[in-house]
Amino acid sequence: MLGQLGEGARLLAGGQSLIPLLKLRFANPEHLVDLNFIVGTSFIKEDGSALHFGPMTRHAEIEHSELVKKIPVLHDCAASIADVQVRNRGTIGGSLAEADPSGDWANALITLDTTVHCLGSKGPRKVALKDFILDAYTTALAHDELVAEVEVKIPPTGSGGAYVAFKRAAPVYPTASTAVQLTMEGDICKDVAIALGCVGLTAIRAGEAEAALRGKRPDDKTIAAAAEAARAAADPHPDMRGSAEYKRELVAALVKRAIQIALRRARGEQVEGVHLYA
Amino acid sequence: MPETAATERIAVQMKVNGKPYAREVEPRMLLVEFLREECDLTGTHVGCDTTYCGACTVLMNGLAVKSCTMFAAQADGSDITTVEGLEKDGQLHPIQKAFGDAYGLQCGYCTPGLMLSTFQLLSENPEPDETEIRKAIAGNTCRCTGYMNIFKAVQLAGRNMKGA
Numbered sequence: 520m521l522g523q524l525g526e527g528a529r530l531l532a533g534g535q536s537l538i539p540l541l542k543l544r545f546a547n548p549e550h551l552v553d554l555n556f557i558v559g560t561s562f563i564k565e566d567g568s569a570l571h572f573g574p575m576t577r578h579a580e581i582e583h584s585e586l587v588k589k590i591p592v593l594h595d596c597a598a599s600i601a602d603v604q605v606r607n608r609g610t611i612g613g614s615l616a617e618a619d620p621s622g623d624w625a626n627a628l629i630t631l632d633t634t635v636h637c638l639g640s641k642g643p644r645k646v647a648l649k650d651f652i653l654d655a656y657t658t659a660l661a662h663d664e665l666v667a668e669v670e671v672k673i674p675p676t677g678s679g680g681a682y683v684a685f686k687r688a689a690p691v692y693p694t695a696s697t698a699v700q701l702t703m704e705g706d707i708c709k710d711v712a713i714a715l716g717c718v719g720l721t722a723i724r725a726g727e728a729e730a731a732l733r734g735k736r737p738d739d740k741t742i743a744a745a746a747e748a749a750r751a752a753a754d755p756h757p758d759m760r761g762s763a764e765y766k767r768e769l770v771a772a773l774v775k776r777a778i779q780i781a782l783r784r785a786r787g788e789q790v791e792g793v794h795l796y797a
Numbered sequence: 798m799p800e801t802a803a804t805e806r807i808a809v810q811m812k813v814n815g816k817p818y819a820r821e822v823e824p825r826m827l828l829v830e831f832l833r834e835e836c837d838l839t840g841t842h843v844g845c846d847t848t849y850c851g852a853c854t855v856l857m858n859g860l861a862v863k864s865c866t867m868f869a870a871q872a873d874g875s876d877i878t879t880v881e882g883l884e885k886d887g888q889l890h891p892i893q894k895a896f897g898d899a900y901g902l903q904c905g906y907c908t909p910g911l912m913l914s915t916f917q918l919l920s921e922n923p924e925p926d927e928t929e930i931r932k933a934i935a936g937n938t939c940r941c942t943g944y945m946n947i948f949k950a951v952q953l954a955g956r957n958m959k960g961a
Contacts, residue, residue: 539866
């Protein structure tokens, strides 16, 4: 259908970003193809090694999923997106396909082994999330392709994660956000992924912050080093939400907090309600 | 923009407060416009028209949605509840009564949306604490800033509904 309608056609998923953009005339498609009535595109399934999300699975369904609670970074993310009404409509596939630099899902999912299943006139293909989001509002999707599924590998035992977004109010995009996913082996941080959102054109993997923790004992010193490295990795734009300097400071604080929560969860502690409002 | 946009029509039918409506509407008509202009149900308000304020909140199949951020055509086949659908047989719904009794409104513009967000909350959690209420109504802005009485109203409504 997208092939027939041509380049002027856009897909409408949950509509919580696209409809506001249409009202502002920032998006001006000739045709809108509504995906909301396609049966079988909203699901959360586990196959032993991975969770599979249908592209039209609403944030609220993910927020309330018992399967997803086992991967707290995903639960945190789903529960912190905007407000109840937006979570009842917005979808995981729509969020990834839009690739808004302030979007939540890409930032949380990039800390896990995430694969986007794409489907188009040339057939299906799988793209790793890091190769799927190319730039702000730009993905690897061809014009006649859509997101058919999001696959997330279940982290090994001894893992913990956290997603912390700092927002002025619920319905707005975060000022900055961070996702941390780590795996402990005894006292040593065996592996870690740290991602920063809203402070670059895409979610940023903070490699040097990860290196500050990987293979080390997470203590005040190594966590502070990771937070400092994250501050340096952030590339924020000054806007009405704050100056670049303020956002870097915020990123360092969020990373520190997210690492601490992720560590507690890796030890099996239950930590609830981690997102922050100004 | 294509010239045809203004003349195309989409057939839409939905139940609003239990009553069926069938109309042919412009594809770009928003659900809130459908409710206000086609159904004459003006209790659903347009506040910001930018998916922020929640004044346009209605229930679609029991879930709170911002009716300014959906096309009417997307509600095809669904059950919509607006503030007008809360009262039954001339009796205010316990949520409406609680907002009055606890002074949970000042100018009242945000109130219909708040009551429908409250409806979804209480249907899932009849005894919410303040943190749970804050989270549930975070998508509803009260510009009179009367939030403390709104929290009291939501809790009172929960107690009234349990007793009912």
